[in-house]
Amino acid sequence: LDALVLSTLGGVRKGLYASADTVLSLALGEEAGEVQFHDDFDWSHFPAVGSALKKLSKSEECITVAICPSRSLWAVGVGMKGKNRWMAAKIAIAAAVSLQQEEILDEPPDFSEFPAMKEFVKEAGAAKQAHMQC
Numbered sequence: 850l851d852a853l854v855l856s857t858l859g860g861v862r863k864g865l866y867a868s869a870d871t872v873l874s875l876a877l878g879e880e881a882g883e884v885q886f887h888d889d890f891d892w893s894h895f896p897a898v899g900s901a902l903k904k905l906s907k908s909e910e911c912i913t914v915a916i917c918p919s920r921s922l923w924a925v926g927v928g929m930k931g932k933n934r935w936m937a938a939k940i941a942i943a944a945a946v947s948l949q950q951e952e953i954l955d956e957p958p959d960f961s962e963f964p965a966m967k968e969f970v971k972e973a974g975a976a977k978q979a980h981m982q983c
Contacts, residue, residue, distance in 0.1 A: 851980070853948070853973055854902070855941040857928030858910065865965040869939040872966045876943035876958040877917065884942060885916045886935060898925060910934075915942040922949060944970045948977065 857866075874881050890911040892899030898912060902925075913926040915938040922945045926937030943958070947970045950957040960967040 851977070852898075852923050852925055853941045853945045853977075854925040854927060855937040855944075855969075856906070856910070857926070857930070857933040857937050858906075858908070862965065862969070865940055865969055866933065866936040868963050868966060869936040869943075872943045872958070872960060872963055873939045875960065875963075876946040877920075880917065880919050883917065883919055884939075885918070886938060887914045887916070888912075888931060888935070889914060890931070902927065913938040915939065917942055917946065920946060920949060922946060940966065940969065944973050948974055 873884070877884065887894055889895050892912065895912065895914055898914060899909070902912070903909060910927050910929055911931070911934060913934040914923060915926065916923045922942065924938060924941030924945045926934040926939070926941055928934035928937060943966070947957045947960070951974070960970065
């Protein structure tokens with residue numbers, strides 16, 4: 850099962866995190882309250898996720914896993930600071946919803962007022978396409 854992962858490493862997307870709660874609400878509406886967040890700072894709850902991340906990065910960082918049962922989606926926020934990885938998890942699950950909406954030819958969330966989020970979804974979609982071609 851694929852998941853969208855957003856790392857806070859380097860702090861290059863600071864403007865993105867400020868809108869995390871808003872874009873999550875835009876993406877899911879009332880369903881946003883159903884999203885479950887699991888902070889797994891030591892990889893004890895989701896060791897397979899930690900192991901997969903270790904293959905992609907030399908650093909071992911804490912994770913927050915966001916699960917949206919109604920959409921059968923999950924995403925991961927990665928970072929050493931708890932607040933930052935929670936925001937990253939919210940952004941990642943909102944982006945996953947947007948990509949899912951596009952895949953099923955449904956209207957994706959309108960992120961026009963959030964250019965950083967719109968750009969992130971575009972990047973995530975391109976990365977997903979590249980991954981599928983491997």
